[in-house]
Amino acid sequence: MRDRVLVEQPAHPPRPVHHGAVALGTIAALAGADAGASADMAVTGASLDSRTVLPGDLYIALPGAHAHGAAFAASAVSAGAVAVLTDDAGTRQLGDALPVPVLGCPDPRGATGAVAALIYGGAGDMPLFGVTGTNGKTTTTYFVNSLLRALGKTTGLIGTIEILAGDEPIPSKLTTPESTDVHALLAVMAERGLGAASMEVSSHALAFGRVDSVVFDVAGFTNLTQDHLDLHGGMGGYYATKARLFTPEHAKRAVVTVDDPWGRRMAAEATVPVRTLATGQQAGTDQAGPDQAAPADADWRVSRMRRDGIGSRFELHGPDGAFLAVHTGLAGDFNVSNAALALVMVAEQLLADAGPGAAARTDAVPAVQTALQEALDTHDPFTVDVPGRMQLVGTAPVAVVDFAHNPDALKRALVAVRSPEAGSQVIVVFGATGERDATKRPIMGAVAVEGADVVIITDDDPHDEDPAAIRADVLQGAVQANEGRARGRRIEEFDRRADAIFRAVELAGPGDTILVAGRGHEVHQEVKGVNVALDDRVELRSALDHFGFPAATASRIES
Numbered sequence: 001m002r003d004r005v006l007v008e009q010p011a012h013p014p015r016p017v018h019h020g021a022v023a024l025g026t027i028a029a030l031a032g033a034d035a036g037a038s039a040d041m042a043v044t045g046a047s048l049d050s051r052t053v054l055p056g057d058l059y060i061a062l063p064g065a066h067a068h069g070a071a072f073a074a075s076a077v078s079a080g081a082v083a084v085l086t087d088d089a090g091t092r093q094l095g096d097a098l099p100v101p102v103l104g105c106p107d108p109r110g111a112t113g114a115v116a117a118l119i120y121g122g123a124g125d126m127p128l129f130g131v132t133g134t135n136g137k138t139t140t141t142y143f144v145n146s147l148l149r150a151l152g153k154t155t156g157l158i159g160t161i162e163i164l165a166g167d168e169p170i171p172s173k174l175t176t177p178e179s180t181d182v183h184a185l186l187a188v189m190a191e192r193g194l195g196a197a198s199m200e201v202s203s204h205a206l207a208f209g210r211v212d213s214v215v216f217d218v219a220g221f222t223n224l225t226q227d228h229l230d231l232h233g234g235m236g237g238y239y240a241t242k243a244r245l246f247t248p249e250h251a252k253r254a255v256v257t258v259d260d261p262w263g264r265r266m267a268a269e270a271t272v273p274v275r276t277l278a279t280g281q282q283a284g285t286d287q288a289g290p291d292q293a294a295p296a297d298a299d300w301r302v303s304r305m306r307r308d309g310i311g312s313r314f315e316l317h318g319p320d321g322a323f324l325a326v327h328t329g330l331a332g333d334f335n336v337s338n339a340a341l342a343l344v345m346v347a348e349q350l351l352a353d354a355g356p357g358a359a360a361r362t363d364a365v366p367a368v369q370t371a372l373q374e375a376l377d378t379h380d381p382f383t384v385d386v387p388g389r390m391q392l393v394g395t396a397p398v399a400v401v402d403f404a405h406n407p408d409a410l411k412r413a414l415v416a417v418r419s420p421e422a423g424s425q426v427i428v429v430f431g432a433t434g435e436r437d438a439t440k441r442p443i444m445g446a447v448a449v450e451g452a453d454v455v456i457i458t459d460d461d462p463h464d465e466d467p468a469a470i471r472a473d474v475l476q477g478a479v480q481a482n483e484g485r486a487r488g489r490r491i492e493e494f495d496r497r498a499d500a501i502f503r504a505v506e507l508a509g510p511g512d513t514i515l516v517a518g519r520g521h522e523v524h525q526e527v528k529g530v531n532v533a534l535d536d537r538v539e540l541r542s543a544l545d546h547f548g549f550p551a552a553t554a555s556r557i558e559s
């Protein structure tokens, strides 16, 4: 067991070097504010957070769940902010206490994207790929990124695990950064001459305007199943928030996976040109077998999906006779959906590049197909490492760390790790996040009982909530599901996650499988505002060592 260590928050992302200055008066006009006598003041950057302000910035002070940004305006000014943009409450709070102009406007959050785009200058003509959906955003953007690189492009990536501006890795704090950071990052990428960028678009991003004034060349939809209902109120609200991506405000065209009913609705209601993709999976319900036929009327269809070692091979058929033979080395049938979506998003962008009109598109199909097939065959781009997603840590028992942290992902991850060997058992370790959708906790408990033989419930990120109460919610669902079973599952509870992982290994035999779910790549756990070092992969490896079980040498499950 390792000591708990305080971990520092990542630093703020880089800013473009060559952007110019914008007059405060121009910014004020855009935001519906009045810069008065300070209209000529030069502003060179913007930040929503006093802790990331650089000299010359506009500090945008927004109301938050814990505080009003106005409370941090003085720190922002000390860091070099030359002006503050805020709402009525902020102007009232600040009065004339600051030595810099304070501009009031009716909706500073609504203005932030446009202001940041104006200051940083946008992504230029660098193609942008945006992926949304409950599960699969990170993996799909990694796949898009990897495929674009296989096609010879230099690329940028923005997402949960990391941000890549070309080869420079930048730590990531959110799935989708705040809009001032998004615009700064896109401008950095454009400035460095990158050939394309892909990014994850979370529902929080859409709800809080983090991608305002960003228009994706291709927006992709993975699936919609239960999560984040604390923010959205219900699935209808969650859907409506995601749907904002599929409008001309945010996308030129879209690729929508229509495996679940929400995807089919999205395809029908999107107000941009849509290509549909059917992969034969059923999000939110029982896992479809490889032979399940995809809806025949989708534009792009997965067929002949089959296991290849732990990964899969499949065929992808598209409009105008497009055909691709595809491989992914990542475990889980859901990764076929992610690979297919990534491929179709890139294919649609290449076809759009061929020029407007159906004839141009049809003519372009053979060339695009050849380029993509060559990239697939030469580089195997869908066998890229996605940290903490189906990551193999041990081989006998098979020990896997995965990021599944909602019911559908957990269900699918449990299906993916189940060995066909008779008598082998699956042991799952997981918990639920505090201060987030509490309704999913008992459902995850029930899903675990359904898919695993031994269920070990522990803490995820409790945040400010009582960890024992969170575990009790999960346990209640697990116990209830267990009551209905002829042969009950073994269910245990541990407060310390490291202890839970140790216990899973203690219970495992060499033919069993351990799935440690929910935290994936994360290297610290947040407990009451304090970040504590905790990496599931490290804990799992050390427990395997303790019991003399072999560690995996490759990070992926080999056939």
Ligand SMILES: CC(=O)N[C@H]1[C@@H](OP(=O)(O)OP(=O)(O)OC[C@H]2O[C@@H](n3ccc(=O)[nH]c3=O)[C@H](O)[C@@H]2O)O[C@H](CO)[C@@H](O)[C@@H]1O[C@H](C)C(=O)N[C@@H](C)C(=O)N[C@H](CCC(=O)O)C(=O)O
Pocket: 048, 049, 050, 051, 061, 062, 063, 064, 065, 066, 067, 068, 069, 070, 072, 173, 174, 175, 176, 177, 178, 202, 203, 204, 205
């Ligand atoms: C629910 C939510 O999205 N909260 C975000 C929000 O926090 P908040 O409303 O509590 O902010 P606050 O602490 O009250 O502060 C108010 C304002 O003062 C500013 N401030 C605060 C402190 C300070 O020292 N200086 C300062 O300027 C803050 O930047 C903020 O603008 O504004 C903060 C600053 O931008 C964000 O860090 C914070 O994200 C938190 C960390 C978070 O966990 N968000 C998650 C839920 C999230 O957004 N997740 C999605 C992915 C979901 C998924 O698909 O799994 C994501 O895109 O990452």
Ligand SMILES: Nc1ncnc2c1ncn2[C@@H]1O[C@H](COP(=O)(O)OP(=O)(O)OP(=O)(O)O)[C@@H](O)[C@H]1O
Pocket: 133, 134, 135, 136, 137, 138, 139, 140, 160, 175, 200, 202, 222, 223, 283, 334, 335, 337, 338, 388, 389, 390, 402, 403, 404, 405, 408, 409, 410, 412, 413, 520
């Ligand atoms: N297409 C999919 N359908 C269902 N589950 C998936 C899919 N892709 C991945 N998963 C599961 O969801 C987990 C998270 O995957 P990934 O990080 O790619 O999704 P995400 O949408 O980025 O999640 P988050 O926004 O929470 O970071 C994986 O570890 C896996 O268990």
